[in-house]
Amino acid sequence: MDRLTEMEAFATVVDQGGFTDAARKMGISKSAVSKHVSSLEGRLGARLLNRTTRRVSPTEIGLAYYDRARRVLNDAGEADSLVTSMQGVPSxxxxxxxxxxxxxxxxxxVIGGFLQEFPDINVNMELNNRYVELISEGFDLAIxxxxxxxxxxRTRKLAETEKCMVGAPSYFEKYGRPERIDDLNDHKLLHYSNESSAAVWKLTSPSGEQRQVRTAGWLSxxxxxxxxxxxxxGLGVAYLPSFIYADALEKGLVVKAIPDLPVECQGIxxxxxxxxxxxxxxxxxxDFLIRSFADKGPTEW
Structure with a gap:
């Protein structure tokens, strides 16, 4: 006989307190339930149930076997549910x-395209720059x-972005264009105010040396x-990812501050x-994100 069916018959008898109710629960005859349990006891070489005319109860060995068997049956049920849900419509x-x-x-x-493609999914999108704990804070994923x-x-790479210093042509006409990292000390610098390290720009010199520039400026x-x-x-120089400045750079609204510096590339x-x-x-x-950003970056935004 099927081992899992024997296990299910035995566990159901224990759960229901007898063969009659177990048979009703499983939708099979009382004799079939009895045969499954007897076959299980014969295969294991142990008596799992105490049978009297009035009640059925597990033996000491049967109770220990029941605990493990119930876990196996629950796992099997979850596995079946998993397959069903994976074949269902995302919702x-x-x-x-x-x-x-x-x-x-x-x-x-682009989020509208996803909602139209999957109308049974509701998206709650939280925008922030802090590090969130996905599981403890209840997030399904993060970008x-x-x-x-x-x-x-688990991680999937969507695209890459370059990070570069940019400023308006009018600004550089007024204040001059920096040629070296050290020249930034004489310029108006614009930086993020929501990052602990935002006042320090980490740059790489043409020689490959890692430099840090402390950026006190007009605006945070x-x-x-x-x-x-x-x-x-024209307020100053900003250090930004290419997905923010790419369009302005292409239109000539900004230019790179020190074009000869090595490019810093970041993954998304x-x-x-x-x-x-x-x-x-x-x-x-x-899958939607991967399709949406397949042809993006590091400068094509």
Missing amino acids: GQLQVSVETDFGVNLLSP RIGEQEDNTL VNDGQSLLNAAVS YVVYPPGRYVQPKVRAFI
Whole structure:
């Protein structure tokens, strides 16, 4: 006989307290349930049930076997449910954490396409620049930029972006154009206000030396687009990812401050909790992101 069916018959007898109710629960005859249990006892070489005319109860060995058998049966049931859900239509609430600049400039314009493709999914998108704990804070996934230090999360790379210093031509006409990293000390610098390290720009010199420039300037903003707007208006030099400044650079609204410096390239990633099983709604969104940004970066935005 099938081992799992024997196990199920025995566990159901224990759960229901007798063969009659177990047979009703399983939708088979009482004699069939009895045969499954007898076959199991014969295969194991042990009596699992105490049988009297009034009641049925597990033996000491039977009780120990029941605990393990019930776990196996529960796992089997979850496995069946897993296959069913994976073949179903993606649905439910999707909790997404996105870095503000990427969310405003790139994800917001395309999210409508995802919602139209998957109308049974509701997206709650939280824009912030803090590090969120996905599992404890209830997020299904996050989009992050730069090196990913948490190797416990699963990661898919979406694209790359370059980070570069830019300023308006009018600004450089007025204040001169820096030729070296040290020249930045004489310029108006614009930086993020929501990062602990934002007042320090980490740059690489043409020789490959890693340099740090402390950037006291006219303006600090917690939004990249606002920094770009300030740079375009001639307020100073901003250090931004290419997905923010690429269009302005192409239109000539800004130019690179020190073109000879090595380019810093950053990855853009979607990260999500570990595990072999990925919920259909999460898989659908990741696939959508990969399609949406397949031809983007590091400068083509």
